[in-house]
Amino acid sequence: MKKLFLFLLMAFAAKAQLSSKAEVVLVTVAPGKELHSAFGHTILWVNDPTNGIDRAYSYGTFDFKTENFYLKFLMGTLPYTISVHSMQDEFNYNAQYEKRGMIAQKLELDSLQKNAIFQSLEKNLLPENREYAYKFFYDNCSTRIRDMIEKNAPGKYQWNQNPSLEGKSYRDWMNKYLEPNSWVTLGMNLALGIPSNVKANASQACYLPDNLAAATNLAPKLAANPVSLFDGEIAPETGFDFTGPYVILGLLTLLIGFLSFKQAFPYAADVALFGLIGILAWFVFFLGTATNHEVMAWNPASLMLFPLNFPLVIWFARNPMKWKNYLQVISVLCFVGLVWSGMQFLPLVLAGLPVFIRLVSLSFIKK
Structure with a gap:
């Protein structure tokens, strides 16, 4: 019965059309304390008060209860999925529970583009589409949303036109977020090979949620000014680690x-x-x-x-x-x-x- 209800709900959402009041909002969640959240998170929120639609989509979701979880994670075969919640649920977890900052940017899209993004997200939620092979640098919660926007509003957001995101390799960007933990920094760098040293262009640097937000913010007249939904706790400065x-x-x-x-x-x-x-x-x-x-x-x-x-x-x-x-x-x-x-x-x-x-x-x- 539960599966039938879920199927009917998704079928309804897939046929629904957004009203003229609908908004598509890029929400950037600050890095968390755990390693899997150390690089932040990106959410795409579709909000249509006229039709009662409040759906916050996240890629890069995984389940610790997956059979042989650690082996699949190690082998790079762990299935990742898209998930959806209400924005209030996302706020309760990320802001209220984990105390992570949240920033929202309303995307300036026309009605056709908003509906195309909404329908694509709902199509991704179908059981046959929701799982994918996660790639930390190339296919994650941030790049999926970048590509979703690009697919349904082609050429509108010039991700590459951001000089501040040029000149660093994938490894360099990663290390920026690992500084507080010297053991993890050394371990992850020890495991990475030559492909991680490729210089990422501005669009590729958007594999990090903060960079996607920065690239979106610099797109003239294409995104509203960022609005802070929650100011997270400021991490204390870490000095030299004498036990590192x-x-x-x-x-x-x-x-x-x-x-x-x-x-x-x-x-x-x-x-x-x-x-x-x-x-x-x-x-x-x-x-x-x-x-x-x-x-x-x-x-x-x-x-x-x-x-x-x-x-x-x-x-x-x-x-x-x-x-x-x-x-x-x-x-x-x-x-x-x-x-x-x-x-x-x-x-x-x-x-x-x-x-x-x-x-x-x-x-x-x-x-």
Whole structure:
């Protein structure tokens, strides 16, 4: 009965026409505290008081109860959907519950464009259309709405005519939102490959909700001035993280360098070092080669950390003279990966230096 009611409701909405009083509003939600909300959110709100239509559409919705959720998330096969709520429900959750700021921009569209957007959104809600393959940089809650507007009002919003959104790569834009958490910043950058370094044009930079709002706001006479629906809590400024990866890895590098210079680095420590780094290396290699996350492909961190060092460490650390050729070749590959990774994101060098120091030390052992 519930499914039948939902079907009839959607069928009615699909046939409904908006009145002349209808508005299509771009709503931008500020970043949240959780990682999945750290980049903000975009909502497209269709409001028609004459016909009693109040529908706030969101893309990028997922369900934690999905079977094998974590495996599908890891593999990049987790189904994402479009969802719809009333704006009051969205306000209650994002503003009242999560204390995230919300800004609204009414889009200046004619009646045909408004109706086309409304019908397209309702069509997307149909069971056969609602699921899609989410891509963080290319197909998310913000890009879907950008493309929806462009499809139904072609050429009206010149997303690319915004110089302030030019010149940064996808990775650069991402890092802007990860600054408060240095461990997450290092981890996500370690997982990303060469595609994330592509310079995004102004339209592509709209994969971030704040950038889509900025591009829309600069479109002359095409959007009303932004109106704050709720002023979120101002995040406290974060100082230098003395328990973060830069301090921990820096101290570890100094310790390994000192013990290696003194030739006092024990076999068990080599196994532990290359074992832990090796597990991480295999994970990075897996993300880049065996999943649907194309932005993690061609990752120079795989050269820097080199997966095969584990479990081979069990043998080459015990008798490095017999493995001298291997160690010298891998040292060169590690150095290439180290420089390449550092060019992508400088702090990544700290993740590879301990391994590089040990490889070079072992390859030059005389006895």
